[in-house]
Amino acid sequence: MILGGILVIRGGRGESFRTLQWPEGRHALAILGCCLFATFAMEDIGYRITMIIILGFLFGIVERLKLWQIFTLTAALALGTFWVFDSFLKVPLPRGGWGF
Amino acid sequence: METTLQNLFLGFSTVFTATNLFYSLIGCLIGTMVGVLPGVGPLAGISMLLPTTFGLNPTSAIILLAGIYYGAMYGGSTTSILMRIPGEAASVMTCIDGYAMAQRGRAGPALAIAAIGSYVAGTLSVIGLMFLAPPLARFALGFGPPEYFTLLLCGLVVLGYMTGGSIIKNLSMIVLGLLFGMIGIDQMTGYFRFSYGIVALGDGIGIVPVAVGLFGISEILATAGQAKRPEILKPRFRDLFPSRQELKDSVGPIGRGTLLGFLIGIIPGSAHIISTFVSYAIERRISKHPERFGKGAIEGVAGPESANNAASEGALVPMLALGVPTGPIPAVLLAALMVHGINPGPLFIKEQPVIFWGLIASMYVGNLVLLLLNLPLVSIFVNFLRIPYKILYPTILMFCVVGVYAVNSSLVDVGIMSVMGMLGYLLRKLDFETAPMVLGVVLAPIIEVSFRQALAMSNGDYLIFVQRPISSIFLLGAVVMILLAVKPLIWKKRGWRDRLTEAEKNS
Numbered sequence: 001m002i003l004g005g006i007l008v009i010r011g012g013r014g015e016s017f018r019t020l021q022w023p024e025g026r027h028a029l030a031i032l033g034c035c036l037f038a039t040f041a042m043e044d045i046g047y048r049i050t051m052i053i054i055l056g057f058l059f060g061i062v063e064r065l066k067l068w069q070i071f072t073l074t075a076a077l078a079l080g081t082f083w084v085f086d087s088f089l090k091v092p093l094p095r096g097g098w099g100f
Numbered sequence: 101m102e103t104t105l106q107n108l109f110l111g112f113s114t115v116f117t118a119t120n121l122f123y124s125l126i127g128c129l130i131g132t133m134v135g136v137l138p139g140v141g142p143l144a145g146i147s148m149l150l151p152t153t154f155g156l157n158p159t160s161a162i163i164l165l166a167g168i169y170y171g172a173m174y175g176g177s178t179t180s181i182l183m184r185i186p187g188e189a190a191s192v193m194t195c196i197d198g199y200a201m202a203q204r205g206r207a208g209p210a211l212a213i214a215a216i217g218s219y220v221a222g223t224l225s226v227i228g229l230m231f232l233a234p235p236l237a238r239f240a241l242g243f244g245p246p247e248y249f250t251l252l253l254c255g256l257v258v259l260g261y262m263t264g265g266s267i268i269k270n271l272s273m274i275v276l277g278l279l280f281g282m283i284g285i286d287q288m289t290g291y292f293r294f295s296y297g298i299v300a301l302g303d304g305i306g307i308v309p310v311a312v313g314l315f316g317i318s319e320i321l322a323t324a325g326q327a328k329r330p331e332i333l334k335p336r337f338r339d340l341f342p343s344r345q346e347l348k349d350s351v352g353p354i355g356r357g358t359l360l361g362f363l364i365g366i367i368p369g370s371a372h373i374i375s376t377f378v379s380y381a382i383e384r385r386i387s388k389h390p391e392r393f394g395k396g397a398i399e400g401v402a403g404p405e406s407a408n409n410a411a412s413e414g415a416l417v418p419m420l421a422l423g424v425p426t427g428p429i430p431a432v433l434l435a436a437l438m439v440h441g442i443n444p445g446p447l448f449i450k451e452q453p454v455i456f457w458g459l460i461a462s463m464y465v466g467n468l469v470l471l472l473l474n475l476p477l478v479s480i481f482v483n484f485l486r487i488p489y490k491i492l493y494p495t496i497l498m499f500c501v502v503g504v505y506a507v508n509s510s511l512v513d514v515g516i517m518s519v520m521g522m523l524g525y526l527l528r529k530l531d532f533e534t535a536p537m538v539l540g541v542v543l544a545p546i547i548e549v550s551f552r553q554a555l556a557m558s559n560g561d562y563l564i565f566v567q568r569p570i571s572s573i574f575l576l577g578a579v580v581m582i583l584l585a586v587k588p589l590i591w592k593k594r595g596w597r598d599r600l601t602e603a604e605k606n607s
Contacts, residue, residue, distance in 0.1 A: 020529055027324035028525060031497060035317065035518035038501050039511050051498055058494040065490070077495060081502055091151050091506040 030062045046096025047086070051078035104230060111457030114159060115465055123160045124462045127167020128469045134168060135175020136481045137492070142172035143538075144316035146432050147308050148499045150439065151506030158440035159455050163462040165436050166416075169429060170222060170463070173372065173412045174470050177214040177405050178481060181207055190372040190408040193380040197393060197400030204396050208339035213350050213398055214405040215475050221358040221406035222467035225413035228362050229420070230460050233449060236421035240446040245553035246564050250574035252547045255424055257578040258367060259536055260585075262374060267585040270536050273527075277540015278547070280305050287545065288552060300512040307435040309504045309513040310541050311428060313520025314534040316500045320493045321525040340475055342398070350402035353383050357406030364407070365414020367426065372411040376404035413463065420456060422446060423546075428538040435542065439507070 011017060022028075034054045042050045055074040059065045065073070086093045114120060134145035146168050153161035176191035181198035194214065201210040243251070260270035283294045284304030295301035342350070357379040364375040383403040384393045393400050416433075418424045423445035425431035434444050442452055449456045474481070504517045524534050558564035566572045 016530065024322060024325045028321040031317070031321055031324060031493075032518065032522055034497065035501070035514070035521060039515040039518055042501075042505070042514070043511055047502070051501075055494050055498065058497070059491070063490040063494075073491065077498055081498060085151070085502055085506060089152055089155055091154060092509060093502065093505070094511075 027062065030058065034058065042096075043094050044096055046098065046100045047093040048078050048082050048100050049096065049098075051081070104234075107453060107457045108230065108461065110453060111459075111461030112464075114454055114458035115163070115461040120160055120163055120458070120462065121465065123156070123164040124167050124466050125469055125473075127164040128171040128466050128473070131168035131171020131173075132175035132178075132470070132474055132481055133484055135172035136178050136484050141315055141319070142169055143311055143429050143432060144319065144496075144500070145172055146429065146436075147311045148316065148503035150308055150432070150436055151503050153436065154439070154506070158437070158442055158452075159458045161440055162433070162437060162455060162459055163466075165433055166459055166462065167466050169433065170409065170412055170466060171470060173409050174215070174218045174474065175481065176408075177218070177401075178211065178478060179485065181210045181214065181401070182482060183485065190376055190411075191405075192373070193376040193404040194401055194408075196380075197395075197397050200394065200396035201398070201401065206396065208336070209342035209346050209398070210401050211478055212340045212342050212475060213346065213402050215471055217350065217354045217357065217402045217406035218409040219467050219471040220354050221361060221408075221410040222413060222470070223464060224358050225362045225365075225410040226460060226463040226467070229413055229417055229463075233417050233421040233456075236417065237446045237449045240422050243446070243570070244568075245550040245557065246568050246571040247574070249547060249550035249554050250565055250571040250578075251422070252424065252543055252550065254574040254578040254581075255418075255426065256536075256539065256543065256547075257581045259426070259539060261581045262367060265531060265533050267582075269532050273532055273534065273536040274540045277537035277542075278544045279540075280310065280537070281541040281544020282548065287549060298512075300510065303508075304545070305516055305541060306507060306513060307432060307538070307542050308507045309517040310520050311432050311538050312500050312504050313517040314524035314538060315428070316496065317517060317521025318524030318528055318534070320497055320500075321521060322528055323489070324493050336479070340478070346398045349398050353379070353399040353403035354406045356382060357403040358410045361407035361410025362414040365411030365426075366417050372408050372415070372427075375407035375411040379403040379407035419444070420448060420459075423448065425539065425542060428535045431539055431542040 034057065038050055038054060041053075052074055055077055056070060059073055060067075060070045082093060085091045115124065130149065131142070131145070134142055146165055149168060150165070153164055156164065173190065177194050177198065180191040180194040181202050184195050184199040198210045198214070201207065256274050257271075260267050260274055279294075281304070283301055285291070285302050286293055292302060357375075360379050360382070361372070361375040364378065365372065380393075380400060380403060383397075383399045384390050387393065387397070387399060389397075412429075415426050415430050418426050419430040419434055423434065423443075425434050437444050437448075437455075442448070442455065500517065501514055504513050505511065507513060527534055527537075554564055555562070564571075565575060
């Protein structure tokens, strides 16, 4: 693992890596952050709240949609997918400590 | 012949129930949507929707997923023709003449010929699949562990060669996939390997989080924040009908594309992409007016589109007959069968005739559904392209999370998906192909067990792999592929692999 770490660090200084452009970097970081948030929070706060936070963040802060669009899309997608998967298709999704 | 017809009758009696017809229809419609939307490829689409099939019986589930697969292959042509954006990599060649036709006001006939070609190729390929898969499975019943190991080894090397880009990068991706596939409990000794004390990794890394991460999340990461889409052409239904001359000009390319696509589809690698290349090159070479190509030649749409659809069904031959996937999409379909408690392999057709022949019959029905429904609905599907990407990508992200979580109700899988997404994004930036890695993950347990069983048979003597005739043929095949890959280093000439790499980059 140590040798792997050294390899990654040295590779990062290489020509082909240094010349890369990252125009989508800000979006990519936000999306990865959302994935990690879902990994660590979904069991505790439940699927619906996690998705409301993630979608609200992406639509509202990253993409700057209008307020009514943020509310409509976030609520429809988070609650809609919960209904489709959990209630209709009987695939259990986490409900968290508050049962939501 | 008589047995085949009896079995086909069994398949049609399975499919012609209201439930299975409904799932075939839904699969085709979802698949077309998946194909139409750039950024949601068939692989990510199937992986995300896999959990929705858990409540279904295995036959309905595989009918639905296969419908998504070939529906997506069809749908990719729509964006290629109307926007010059390939919905998936196999539609790259359709962009050239399809979009040129659209600019000349012939978008409708281009879409119609793509649909007719896809239908003819899809249907004829199912006939090929129906006749080829059962005897191939019977032949493979004689395979022991050495043959199976060398077959898989040969398949992986062929995949490394046939996928675009550097073969060294492709082989390193295969090895990385094999390493990921070895995480978890050792099947022969029960030891935990490479799990670093994380109990949840005991079951290993699943194909779904890997596939969704590498293809779904990494695509979102790479494309989020992109510029506004170009204008979309919207053809009317009455404009769809091709002229008599266009129909006449398309007959030959459709026939040749079907044959080529089906044969190339059986080979591991980017078969559906390669087949479209070969088909386009052949059509241009044999045309009396090659100067028309690139300026809206109908043959440039008919050939590649037929080849693409034929290849996607040809790829099912080794998957269904041998249990060996030739690409990441058949690998996910294989995983879907396993999730439903079905063991793929040479005994699959014999032990599960209802599922196999039901799937075959559903393909006949599905291809017809695609032809009858999608042409009239093309203007509706085009509307999906009007959804702004800033709304689309958070939605896709949400489906990725819920799809991966639902497979095992495990947040560790969501974490694996996130890590794979980041890895896939970085690998794409550095021009690595991620498809060989997915196949490595899927095949790792099978290849490892076959290798160790073969060595147990020979008391550790590696010569067993060259002493047995079939296994030595597979090994020879692998060596030939490696030599072919080395050839451009000696003769500096731009080959088809360079052109394939270029097209994949452009898509």
